[in-house]
Amino acid sequence: MTHTPAETVRASSMASSPASRPEPPVARKVPTERSHHGDTFVDHYEWLRDKENPDVVAHLQAENAYTEAVTAHQQPLREAIFQEIKNRTQETDLSVPVRKDGWWYYGRMEEGKQYGIQCRVRATDTGDPAADWTPPQVAAGRPVPGEQILLDGNAEAEGKPFFSLGGSAVTKDGRLYAYAADYAGDERFTLRIKDLDTGRLLDDVVENVFYSLAFDPDDSRVFYTVVDESWRPYQIKAHTIGTSVDSDVVIYQEDDPAMWMGFELSADRRHLVIGIGCSEYSETRLLDFADPDAGLQTLIPRSERVLYDAEPFLLDGAQKVLLTHNKDAVNSMVSLADLSEFPRPLDAQHWDTVVEHDDGVRVNGAGVTSTHVVLSIRKDTIERVQVLPLDGLGTAAQAAPVEPDFDEELFTAGVGGSDYEAPMIRLAYTSFLTPPRIYDYELATGTLHLRKETPVLGGYDPANYVAEREWAAAADGTKIPLSVVRKATVQRDGSNPALVYAYGSYEVSMDPAFSTARLSLLDRGVVYVVAHVRGGGEMGRHWYDDGKKLHKKNTFTDFVDGTDWLAASGWADPARIAAMGGSAGGLLMGAIANLAPEKYAAIVAQVPFVDALTSILDPDLPLSALEWEEWGNPITDPEVYGYMKSYSPYENVRPAAYPKIAAVTSFNDTRVLYVEPAKWVAALRETGTGSDPIVLKTEMDAGHGGASGRYAAWKDRAWDYAFTLDAIDATELA
Template sequence: MRKMLLAGVAFTVAASAAAQMPAPPRPAKKPHQVTSPNGTRTDEYYWLRDDTRKNPEMLAYLNAENGYTDAALASLKPLQDRLYQETVSHIKQDDSSVPYRKNGYWYQTRFETGANYPIIERRKGEKTAPAEILFDQPAMAKDRSFFALSDWQVSPDNRLVAYAEDTVGRRQYTLKVKDLATGQLLSDTITNAEPNIVWAGDNRTILYVAKDPTTLRGYKVMAHVLGTPVAQDRLLYEEKDDTFQMGIGRTTDDRFICVFVQSTVSNEQRCAAAATAPASFQTIAPRKRDLRYSADHMDGRWIIRTNLNHKNYTLMTVADDAVAGGPAAWKALTPASDTVFIEDFKPFAGFIAINQREGGNRMIRLLDAAGTSIPVKADEPAYRMTLDVNEEPDTPWVRYTYGSLVTPTTTYEVNAKTGERRVLKVAPVPGYDPANYVTERVWATARDGTKIPVSLVYKKGVKRDGTAPLFQYAYGSYGSSTDPSVDPGRIGLLDRGVVYAIAHIRGGQEMGRQWYDDGHLLNKKNSFTDFIDVTRYLVAQKYAAKDRVATMGGSAGGLLMGAVANMAPEDYKVIVAQVPFVDVVTTMLDASIPLTTFEYDEWGNPAQKQYYDYMLSYSPYDQVAAKNYPSMYVGTGLWDSQVQYYEPAKWVARLREKKTDSNPLLFRVNMEAGHGGKSGRFERYRQNAEWGAFVLQQLGAAE
């Protein structure tokens, strides 16, 4: 053993067997007792948590991990560069979005060649009018290691724009206001806010959501009058239940401003007239456990998506003068269904566009005033349709996007009256021909007999003989569904003969609300076993070789990676876990950590013994054991507010201590980034090229 000195702090590393390759860092073990009402656990790496992110010993360890990863991947640098250049070659660098119209202006986002960030501009009256730049993001991001422009809203009179920016990656946004005529910033600056802004009808009042400085929970709706001190901002609503999240917005017809509060199993919406700065809000329906709804306003009525009559949701309506009657006054617009899950809707003048899921696919139907549904057709077995920007509802044209694992994102408009469909744009993918690739939808049988949908893509000519490498992805939490799309960063894998699979495991909502219910709380292990069973199915069906399987997941999908690494390490050659949520019990015991209190109905509250025991039985950090593990690449961001950096740091340290194999375990820490990694469109692909090269090397598919 020897001591390495980094940043003035000593820590222990093991002697290296290869002179040219340093040994992995070994952080000190400092036993710490994690107490709970249901038991005490020893966490020898708990000391790696530092909420200030200034502890020299902790920072030295993270920097040493980066140094070790640099050394381990040095020989792959040419492949990394090649993958990155291949990815960039499939991106039209000077691309622009389809313009959309709002309040007399056409808005558009465009990239200039080589730019990491887009320019946002508008044109008055006509698409051909001179462009007025709202945000020159390349200039705004200059000399910053991280930059994110999130929500931005133009005032009703089109004179001002309020926006939210993050220059750290911690998702603690600063709100600013700019005069669009002069380009000058106003003196108004609001810190530690959510990226969620609404203008009142007076053009001088901004509604925003303030964050708790410790938990980062958005919990207060505030009203700021331009030109007045932030300390004088008026409190409009405070959510005291820390299991609820909060947001604000306007209804489609712009008549109301609404406050939305929601938890996993219930929510509540309060609305007020938008014409002036609101003083109070009327509740659409009071919160009740297991009742979920969201309401929009159009044509003099409220339209409500709700699980009141069925867990797959229906649409209901209530007149303005009857809204005080609550759910008892709501009337059905759509029937309940065991096979169709209503995910979203957008009201238009005289009809409603509905985003729904059926058979694992996301699709659209149009519901007219007579109650007739018209489905929008698709021609592929696995695809997605998503309602796009539709800012002006007084039109028969509905804008949406379509895509699959082989078809680039295509923006359409469909006429609700005539059925006419027209293409507005096909996302350019230079050097890519969809005809060279095949997409399939297959159904893997899980160990309990459930059929799991799997979306596949591979290059034509790849033999289904059990020799191909496989890259399998999934998320499977929070009811979040994973939809197929063409990714420029994936083409390099496909061209090297890799079969790519999305496992639509339980915990998402691809197959409806029951699909989610069967994959969270005390059913969470279904997500993990579904993923493993999909892998075994694809190998058995000869889509892939047993010893050439790679997999990746991030955040809650990183929990999935940690769980399958413990449960079925022999099924995987290499695992990529990005910002992984791996210390489930300790995190869920600590209400001061952002997101914890929101998620008791997702994972369970470990203060209750049944949840404590169940979570402990799958928590990746707690289940690390002395056995062989696959090759692994783990990524995190020091400033992550969603999954704190110390979770993967501790997990890697414990894996290094206990694993019995000699497979590489690499840990990349972005010291200037948060949950989403470094900012900028090219930076993401550069980061992906690093783990992509590692995966291809491990699969024997580098060329």
């Protein structure tokens, strides 16, 4: 008899019953005591943290072998999904060129190749600003006259297990190209510099740099960031081209382990802008390139406990600073101040209001061009862009902000990178139904120019799908926004499979965005729901504050309440609902597995932060001290310790019938260490009472984002989706 692929999957799945399933590896128990605030926790699997221990590696490999055996019947489905993603993707493609100085920069992909190729062509200046800032017409798969390749990621990755580009920069004269590459997945990059006139790599090599690169305006130095042993960026250094790395100068060093640090050039490239901060307050320091001997100028010191961003620029010949800040403004506002104000006490400084505070509008940030202010705001959960001219800024003559008009209910619009002198700004637009679009927005006229919509092959028609906003009631009466995406033909008859996804931390919003891979779920009749739970930023700053520290459990209960809404809505069969989340969203997955295991047919936890208390109690672990502003400090505060212990997934595993669970991690992840899901899976198997398989899949040559290369990333996504679809009986195309 001939079987369809779906029938083959079902037949294989039925064969994988508990009786015929291989036995999972059993991690040995080595009791380790952890004592804080009079409480002692005995951790039997902490020994798995020793990455250099051959027994640990052997255990992870045994877990991978078990996972492969248990999910072998899903391989045809994984391959089908991979091919669907591949067949929808125009593999030979390129980005819309972006002008910087005298060149147009862009990236292109070629069919059959894993990595992008960074390129440029010369720009021309005719005196017509609209023409000079209109990107050249370049077509996928066709030679571009005068193209110069800056970096071919495929050549760079050849013979290496991993490759990721962390940052790049070009000198103002266009001659030197600096780039940072990660070859292990640990987000520690190697900085190299290429002479674009000759194609030769310079002898300058700097190891173990972090994200962010920039040349100073005279092209003699390159700035970079260094991380400490706990993977916290703590130094900004300057390397002078052609000199020994040993002579690199420390521009700034941040010694507070609870502060994150980064830098960028100001939009007009007059200043190096150093940002230091946590989620609750920050500090900005400026280096004036016209007077570097004056050293760094601090704007608002961290001791004032103001959370702000600063953009210095010239306005009518005077040095100004545009501030996005939360001083007396929980959702933030925008003010304008003279640079000369900042040496004065904060209460004595004069600031002019540019954007007033609004309880219904979250101001995410503000930047400048030579003629306009560009605002990023969030209103009605949606991220939007607004612009207003510099003329009259901060005075009674200031014009009202103008917003580009889009016609969808649920969308995301953001600034996609613009040059300070350009007469237009680049916008990136997407929605659940609209593939990514690139627009240029003329600042003087408000005209939108569509430069590109990412093609989706195979006859994709957005009219075949629906994206709607729904609201779930939390136990405390709070209304939780849900984005519900489905195929238009799906009936509200209570029979459909569903997947609920969320993140819910760090004020990160799960904004509407198109996903080619997600079509493989929708086309199998899955109702896809994004739960915009507290701890994210979708509803303003208070939404974040109500889902952090001693309010963190709201994140978890919001997700369960959203699931309950879905189960009762008629859109889904309550027995066919799965959950998925990654990183801090993986913590969410671990928490809801303990809270309500019976509500889910499957849970996929991607690089999950499931041993949160252990990690944050150790300030020497990567990023632990930085996390205290998100979760609280359990080292010094017994209330925080007790609260975290009451929800940390690993410590709350209980005798319950857990659903099918897949924990997916990476051996070289520096953000959420592999040991967390490894310990969690061991505890789930030891304590859980159910018969459904619980598996651990570890990428041995990858980092926090999974394997490198687009085909490898597609295979990872296909694996996660196949695991989910198999569990909710949705393997067939609808």
